[in-house]
Amino acid sequence: MFLFLLTFRVLYIFDLGISEHTTQLASPRNDLLFPQVISEINFQKYHTSNETISILQNLQSTYPTLIQTYVIGYSFEGKQIWAAELTNQLTGAALTKPAMLFVGPHHGNEVIGKEIAMYFIYYLLTNYGVNENVSRILDTKTVYVIPCVNVDGNDWTLEGLYQRCNSRPLDDDSDGLFSEDPGEDLDGDGKITNIRKWNETINYWDYWPEGIDSDMDGLCNEDWIGGVDLNRNYPVDWLNYSGHGQYPFSEPETATVRDFVSSHPNIATAIETHSGACCLIYPWAYTSSPTPDNQLYLTLRAKYEGLTGYTYHFIGGCHGTSDDWIYGTQNVIDFTMELFGTAFYPGGWTQFYEDYPDAEVPWQNFSHPQLGEVQIGGWWAFRLYNPPESEIEQWALKVLPMLIDLVDITPEIKIVQLEAIEIDAGLFNISATISNLGFLDTATLQALQTHTNKPVNATISFSANAELVSANQTISFAVIKGNKTANAQWQIRVTGDDYAWVKVTVVSAKGGVDEAFVFFNLPSSAGLAGRRPMMN
Ligand SMILES: [Ca+2]
Ligand SMILES: [Ca+2]
Ligand SMILES: [Ca+2]
Numbered sequence: 001m002f003l004f005l006l007t008f009r010v011l012y013i014f015d016l017g018i019s020e021h022t023t024q025l026a027s028p029r030n031d032l033l034f035p036q037v038i039s040e041i042n043f044q045k046y047h048t049s050n051e052t053i054s055i056l057q058n059l060q061s062t063y064p065t066l067i068q069t070y071v072i073g074y075s076f077e078g079k080q081i082w083a084a085e086l087t088n089q090l091t092g093a094a095l096t097k098p099a100m101l102f103v104g105p106h107h108g109n110e111v112i113g114k115e116i117a118m119y120f121i122y123y124l125l126t127n128y129g130v131n132e133n134v135s136r137i138l139d140t141k142t143v144y145v146i147p148c149v150n151v152d153g154n155d156w157t158l159e160g161l162y163q164r165c166n167s168r169p170l171d172d173d174s175d176g177l178f179s180e181d182p183g184e185d186l187d188g189d190g191k192i193t194n195i196r197k198w199n200e201t202i203n204y205w206d207y208w209p210e211g212i213d214s215d216m217d218g219l220c221n222e223d224w225i226g227g228v229d230l231n232r233n234y235p236v237d238w239l240n241y242s243g244h245g246q247y248p249f250s251e252p253e254t255a256t257v258r259d260f261v262s263s264h265p266n267i268a269t270a271i272e273t274h275s276g277a278c279c280l281i282y283p284w285a286y287t288s289s290p291t292p293d294n295q296l297y298l299t300l301r302a303k304y305e306g307l308t309g310y311t312y313h314f315i316g317g318c319h320g321t322s323d324d325w326i327y328g329t330q331n332v333i334d335f336t337m338e339l340f341g342t343a344f345y346p347g348g349w350t351q352f353y354e355d356y357p358d359a360e361v362p363w364q365n366f367s368h369p370q371l372g373e374v375q376i377g378g379w380w381a382f383r384l385y386n387p388p389e390s391e392i393e394q395w396a397l398k399v400l401p402m403l404i405d406l407v408d409i410t411p412e413i414k415i416v417q418l419e420a421i422e423i424d425a426g427l428f429n430i431s432a433t434i435s436n437l438g439f440l441d442t443a444t445l446q447a448l449q450t451h452t453n454k455p456v457n458a459t460i461s462f463s464a465n466a467e468l469v470s471a472n473q474t475i476s477f478a479v480i481k482g483n484k485t486a487n488a489q490w491q492i493r494v495t496g497d498d499y500a501w502v503k504v505t506v507v508s509a510k511g512g513v514d515e516a517f518v519f520f521n522l523p524s525s526a527g528l529a530g531r532r533p534m535m536n
């Protein structure tokens with residue numbers, strides 16, 4: 001672009017040459033900076049929270065410039081909740097770049113989500129410098145991953161106990177005792193399934209979870225470990241109900257997510273994983289009314305249905321969910337992904353049981369120490385939510401394109417041109433052209449409607465021999481739409497005969513930070529010679 005004004009001279013046009021993604025591709029440099037292959041991660045295994053921490057630490061020591069890992073909070077049982085921050089530190093700090101957030105299981109029994117989180121991390125790290133798109137993503141964006149929110153539930157589940165909620169004891173059967181009667185694997189087959197006993201009175205089976213009546217109240221396994229349903233403990237349309245926590249964010253796990261998200265305002269897109277179904281979900285979860293961003297969601301939904309093979313379904317009736325809070329209050333485009341399960345499984349329930357016959361354990365006679373002759377068998381809850389270990393990678397690959405795209409579409413703010421035009425002796429018009437190179441706007445419509453968006457701020461600074469003539473040092477834009485441009489202009493007056501500089505810094509909460517310099521000799525009457533642009 002060239003600008004020439006008839007009566008005024010163009011002092012300097014600084015075109016930063018960034019007009020599309022392809023100009024920013026990083027050259028492959030894996031061989032220079034990083035080892036070729038990380039120590040192998042076994043993706044044919046569900047990992048305990050401690051094993052997951054070891055893998056994260058191992059990845060950080062192998063890829064120190066690409067991943068930082070740290071503790072972000074503690075579970076009810078005091079176990080560490082970790083996060084990983086992925087970006088090329090050499091091209092800028094994580095917080096200065098637009099970010100996508102991946103949140104693994106809120107529900108402890110849905111362990112597949114954590115392995116997919118780890119696979120996503122592994123994929124990004126091992127493809128940096130190999131895959132151009134991954135290199136560009138880690139050079140220009142940040143990916144945050146919380147592999148597992150409900151670490152207690154994850155570990156209980158891997159010990160055989162189906163544990164959706166967190167570990168805060170609740171008195172499910174109102175007998176004054178808390179979490180006094182969880183299940184046991186009575187027949188030693190490694191699975192907690194079910195007990196049934198024929199009831200002559202009703203002429204049908206009585207059912208209980210597999211185990212003994214630990215508190216001798218006549219009921220088997222009626223008061224399980226925990227808990228509060230962490231995906232009902234967020235404040236949007238929270239219901240005051242025992243399993244939803246005493247108040248929104250009452251649980252240490254959800255408070256951890258709240259603190260992490262609200263202290264990382266660069267997060268522009270997010271996804272939370274669940275399982276038990278195969279589908280995509282987006283807000284609202286608590287009402288069937290569309291969100292202000294429904295048009296955008298419809299577009300993205302069609303794209304992600306194509307990329308993943310999942311279809312969108314409105315589940316509804318879910319109060320106090322993470323997605324409604326993240327989207328509704330944090331200016332983030334948020335999705336929920338139901339990774340695996342019988343609901344919406346292609347071919348339906350019948351096909352699911354055909355593909356995963358171990359989801360149903362054949363009933364076997366068993367002599368129960370309290371109930372006498374019973375049968376043990378039926379649904380194996382773990383398989384209704386998680387694929388076999390041999391299929392973890394296959395399910396991860398299914399969703400990977402959508403995860404990558406959620407990183408791709410974030411807003412991305414760049415100063416694409418900076419002009420200093422002398423409009424009178426010593427008086428300069430400074431004009432910054434600011435582009436949002438990303439697909440998404442710098443604010444959601446929900447954030448604009450609720451006045452919770454942060455504006456894009458362009459701020460000018462300059463050398464001591466210059467002064468601002470126009471009104472505001474910072475010019476704000478409520479929003480810069482995706483693939484659109486905004487213009488900020490200032491006037492400065494420069495005195496002296498040495499040199500002057502002008503710097504423009506643009507800060508967008510969701511679109512990152514960029515800055516550009518113009519550096520020029522004085523007096524300006526010397527004409528156009530000797531201009532020396534600088535930029536960092
Ligand atoms: Ca109880
Ligand atoms: Ca069993
Ligand atoms: Ca009992």
Ligand SMILES: [Ca+2]
Pocket residue numbers: 173175177180181215217219222223
């Ligand atoms: Ca009881």
Ligand SMILES: [Zn+2]
Pocket residue numbers: 106107110231273274275
């Ligand atoms: Zn869930």
